[in-house]
Amino acid sequence: MSHRNARLTVHGRRILVERVLAGRPVAHVAAEMGISRPTAHKWVRRWRAEGDAGLLDRSSRPRTTPHRTPAVTEDEVCRLRTERKLGPARIGPILGLPASTVHRILVRHGLNRLAWLDRPTGEPVRRYERARPGELVHVDIKKLGNIPDGGGWRTVGRAAGEAHRQATTDARKSSKPVIGYSFVHSAVDDHSRLAYSEVLPDERQHTAAGFWQRANAFFTAHGITVQRVLTDNGSCYKARLFTRTLAATGITHKKIRPYRPQTNGKVERFNRTLLDEWAYQRPYHSNDERTRALADFLHTYNHHRSHTALGGHPPISRVNNPAGQYT
Numbered sequence: 572m573s574h575r576n577a578r579l580t581v582h583g584r585r586i587l588v589e590r591v592l593a594g595r596p597v598a599h600v601a602a603e604m605g606i607s608r609p610t611a612h613k614w615v616r617r618w619r620a621e622g623d624a625g626l627l628d629r630s631s632r633p634r635t636t637p638h639r640t641p642a643v644t645e646d647e648v649c650r651l652r653t654e655r656k657l658g659p660a661r662i663g664p665i666l667g668l669p670a671s672t673v674h675r676i677l678v679r680h681g682l683n684r685l686a687w688l689d690r691p692t693g694e695p696v697r698r699y700e701r702a703r704p705g706e707l708v709h710v711d712i713k714k715l716g717n718i719p720d721g722g723g724w725r726t727v728g729r730a731a732g733e734a735h736r737q738a739t740t741d742a743r744k745s746s747k748p749v750i751g752y753s754f755v756h757s758a759v760d761d762h763s764r765l766a767y768s769e770v771l772p773d774e775r776q777h778t779a780a781g782f783w784q785r786a787n788a789f790f791t792a793h794g795i796t797v798q799r800v801l802t803d804n805g806s807c808y809k810a811r812l813f814t815r816t817l818a819a820t821g822i823t824h825k826k827i828r829p830y831r832p833q834t835n836g837k838v839e840r841f842n843r844t845l846l847d848e849w850a851y852q853r854p855y856h857s858n859d860e861r862t863r864a865l866a867d868f869l870h871t872y873n874h875h876r877s878h879t880a881l882g883g884h885p886p887i888s889r890v891n892n893p894a895g896q897y898t
Contacts, residue, residue: 579614584626585613588870591648592708640668640676649675653693656685689833700762700880704890705795707825709838710783710802712774715850717750718858726854753858754778755865757847758786759838760795763889765873766841770862776810783816793890799823801835806868844872 579587585605589602593612601611616860617625640648644666651662659673666673677683688694701707756779757768766791771778790797800817802808804826814824827834849868855861877883 572811579604581626581628584618585623587614588626591615592722603648607893621805626695639770640672644668645680648673649680649682650679651683653688654800655871656688656693671697684791686848704760705797707799707801708790708797709761709835709841710786710800710808711757711780711835711838711842712805712807713755713757713842713845714774715753715755717753718819718855718861719750722854726856753852753862755842756782756786757838757841757845758783758790758800759841760790761837761888763795764841764878764886765790765793765795765890766867766869766886768845770865774805774807776807776812779807779810780812780816783813787820787822795885795890797822799825801825802833803827803832803835848872848876864871 585601587604587606591597592601595613595662597611598608601608604611607673611710614626619625637677639709647666648662648668650667657665659670659677662668663670682688753770754772755768755770755773756774757766759766767786769782769785770783787797797820800822802824807813808824808826832839846870847863851862852868855864872886874885874887876885878886883891
């Protein structure tokens with residue numbers, strides 16, 4: 572339909588034309604179908620001039636816009652946006668334009684959100700997506716501080732938190748207890764966003780290689796054959812062991828350009844979701860409790876959580892297996 576209140580679909584317009592061609596008065600047919608006589612005459616006239624193609628919806632955009640802002644002015648608005656990162660309220664006074672006009676210009680050129688621009692260069696961010704699952708899998712590691720048994724100071728207060736740290740570990744550095752870190756290894760499919768994660772004790776090459784073998788088995792179980800893996804330039808990924816582990820199953824290893832984490836952006840964004848919806852979602856009273864909660868988060872993320880990049884559907888909806896068989 573042209574809009575949500577339109578009375579007739581293309582099928583309804585065909586019925587209108589058929590009734591008029593059968594010899595019935597246009598006014599009678601219009602009353603039956605709940606539309607005005609001018610509207611009925613319009614569809615009959617279009618059908619006689621163009622056939623069935625005349626019954627399709629048309630754009631309501633005007634053929635000409637004589638009062639549109641000159642192209643030179645629009646170019647200057649875009650230049651101020653990309654070079655100086657100014658908003659409509661700042662650009663308007665500089666060019667003598669209302670802020671609302673500047674905003675419409677930025678929307679028209681896809682520059683209305685700074686998140687869509689690469690901050691250093693001001694160029695629009697180029698987004699890509701592989702055509703099918705398995706063409707590319709993003710892999711990365713997120714470092715998290717461990718939680719002492721009984722809870723950290725954010726959960727139980729500083730005094731109790733310090734006592735829990737003292738009781739949890741014998742490791743000391745300058746007489747202070749060292750709780751250490753956990754390393755969340757994650758793999759995210761580029762097309763479907765299907766994700767697999769594990770909490771592991773380090774980020775060494777043997778740990779990373781073992782993680783990938785289990786992650787690959789996870790994707791295989793979901794009917795996904797991985798062709799390429801993209802990682803950053805961490806030491807565990809630069810090691811020959813990791814590349815050989817991929818090559819053993821016919822997988823190509825790709826590394827991002829140094830200092831360009833945006834290239835691995837899908838797993839970087841997943842790491843942020845991990846923090847918001849799992850690691851920091853609620854207070855945990857031990858590291859084991861937080862680790863156990865990861866499985867529930869991953870199931871929710873893959874099978875139930877709506878993903879804006881997937882039209883509000885969960886990642887499993889883009890995998891070959893039907894979503895209905897998962898609970």
